[in-house]
Amino acid sequence: MAITAEEYRLFGAAVRAARAARRWNQAQLGAKCGYSASAVSRIEAGLMHPTLESLDRIATVLTLDLVALGLHTLARLLTAHRARRAPSGAMVAGRVMDEEDDVMRRRTLFTGVAAVSAALALPRPAQAQAHELAPYDPAGDLERLLFTPPAAVALPLTEIQGELAAARTRFTTARYQELGTGLPALISAAEALRITSAGRTRDVAHAVTARGYVLATELAAKSHNDLAWATADRALQAAHLSGDPAVVGEAVRVLAITMRRAGRPAAAVDLLRHTAGDLDAQPDPAGRAVAATLLMTAAYTAACSHDATSAHDLMTGAAEAVDRLPVGLPPQSLFTVDATRAQVDLYQVGVHTALGTPDLGVPYAARIDPAALPTAERRARLGTDTARMWRALGEGPRTLAALRYVESIAPEEARRPALRTMAAELVYAPMPPAGAREFARRIGLAS
Structure with a gap:
């Protein structure tokens, strides 16, 4: 550790x-x-x-x-x-x-x-x-699931699929506390079904279980909870059993993010690049779309380790992969992240900021239409990455404006540790922007 x-x-x-x-x-x-x-x-x-x-x-x-x-x-x-x-x-x-x-x-x-x-x-x-708020740890209930799993009855597959769809909606609308509370029961029911079923039903139950753990890993990563290692590992195991390449790619993505956060960016990039290559050869456009998202994640991961050459090459590959996707692919056909030009631009903002060239990210941020990002979670990511970009450029008022944007569309995102750190830095800057302390109070940093 x-x-x-x-x-x-x-x-x-x-x-x-x-x-x-x-x-x-x-x-x-x-x-x-x-x-x-x-x-x-x-x-x-x-x-x-x-x-x-x-x-x-x-x-x-x-x-x-x-x-x-x-x-x-x-x-x-x-x-x-x-x-x-x-x-x-x-x-x-x-x-x-x-x-x-x-x-x-x-x-x-x-x-x-x-x-x-x-x-x-x-x-x-x-x-x-x-008059305190509850601690921000939407992944807190997952520890009980991992180490003392509750007894569960194998529900019908259609019912479990409906619960997974509801859980995904909670994630994409950034209702993280609600998602974290309900995930243990969903995953337990899916685990019970895949143990007691056979054939196609079991394969789908493996996929539902994997995606439940993908959401669990996303939650753990957002709150900097070490449970991400365990949930990412379980996601990948269940994904492989499902036999669905797209689900495998989704699990690989959250595992690679966990690896990056643990200080293993090179291994994470290799994993993402290799998996993206396998998926890009799939006839199913969903698999190829997942491959594009893996290349974006790989680019950002490379940028975090200051490997500019790999980061730019991977972003070029991601853009080309997106352009090769069939016209008319549903705008939110993937589970958590889209494969669209708007997503490519969003990752360009993060890549340039991580590489220490935030000024080169400004044109990408300027041309992103938030409406082109179909979920609150992704629009909040736009606000977060833009805030980081403006912070790196020393633009306090614009940093605060981006953080306020996050708060306006996804209040629970604004309470994440990383965003609170940015808010605190604004409050204690030599010349704090007007409204910084009020914003800090609203997200729970001060009363």
Whole structure:
């Protein structure tokens, strides 16, 4: 279990926000943690990766709640690290507790979904602390499914297919809490059916199970939940059993995203490229459409590892694959992501931002008609990627406008850890854009 570059970046953003809230400069924080001001600057930028001992010291000084921030891998590693240092009997309910920690726990600002407001150290009046939102973790119910699966009765195939269609609608309309609550029952019923059925019914039950796990992985990835590894693996296993190439491609895509987030981008690109090649040879246009989406995901993954040549080549391949699709293919014929020119442009925005050339992404963002992205989830992705692009260009007001767009069409998207980090950075910028703090309050960062 390794800390990913993305977790280091998010940790650094939280450190910067918490430090600013205490009105400390980098030298003052460094003095408390044993670092120079320049080292603190590199940590905040995600460029320096401290030891667990140093990460623990920084989190302690700033009272950061890593779980509330969505930094689950880091939280688990620090818990284990504290356990190794603790004297016998010092572990309480999986946490290291000593007198100093207990004092810190009593004065901590982190609770509930406004946990992240406190995690990013946005000040909140005391009277507001009794009015917290539920923690943002739509994938939370999936842990029970994975490790203590509920008993389920094999429902008729048509009923399970109807439930899957409803679950997909919840995903595409960004109703993630509702989706996360219902997924365990859906997947359990599909699992029961594929165990008790045979022939074509069993093949379809495998596909329904796989797509249930695909949605579970999408949820886990959005909330930075480590369960994504388990759900992606189960998605791929069930997909292979289904014999449906398109379903296999969908499962490969979410597994590759999980690999990228875990710091294995090269392996993820290889997996995506190989699977896309297999699917592109399929006579079924749905399989070839999935291949195009895999090339887009591969391009973004390559860009995240600063492989510009591969990223641009893969985007060219994705655009060509989209152009080869038959005219009249339904606009939302795939399960979670479309294979359209608008999607190609959307990925171009993300690729250029990841490569450090966000200015080259501006023309792509400008020509995307949101109506060409047929779901709220994809339109929210447009807002998110555009916000990242404007943030990289130092355009605070435009970053905020893009975040507000996300909130307007998919409020639950705006509560994701990555978007909260951007909102906190705006609040604590040297010249915060007008309305940044109000937006932060609305998405649960401050009361």
